Amino acid sequence: MKRRTSKTSNNQNIESLIDKTKTKNKQRKTKIRVYYSLLTIVLLICLAQIGFSAILNITKTISYQTKINTMKKTKYQAMKRNENLKEEIKNFSTASSLEAIARNNLKMAGDDEVLVIINTAHEAQTDKKSKKNKNYKKLLNPENNE
DSSP states (O other): OHHHHHHHHHHHHHHHHHHHHHHHHHHHHHHHHHHHHHHHHHHHHHHHHHHHHHHHHHHHHHHHHHHHHHHHHHHHHHHHHHHHHHHHHHHHTSHHHHHHHHHHHHTOOOTTOOOOOOOOHHHHHHHHHHHHHHHHHHHHOGGGOO
């Protein structure tokens, strides 16, 4: 009978050891599962951030390219305008163009020319206003009358 009790105690010891190892294995498995699930969550967060930053960089690149293109267009237009202004300066510096400008501004005519002045409604009104302003100035400051 002693042998039976020793066998049963051995069996119980073995069963308890088996149970302990099973529980330890279960605990290890759950720890590993938790660890892997945490790593998965961290990796997903990193992937989401990388994707978001990639989208932002692409949109910034597109907007910068459009800004560069508009700046190139404005530069081209400014260069054309600069060339046109240089040409106008060259044209105005000739004697015939200076004479034409002086004739137009001073209302002069050449020997074989006839001067025709056409006043529009807007110019006539401004002329009347300037004459009225001169009259008011004369009335306000009688010492400065010419």
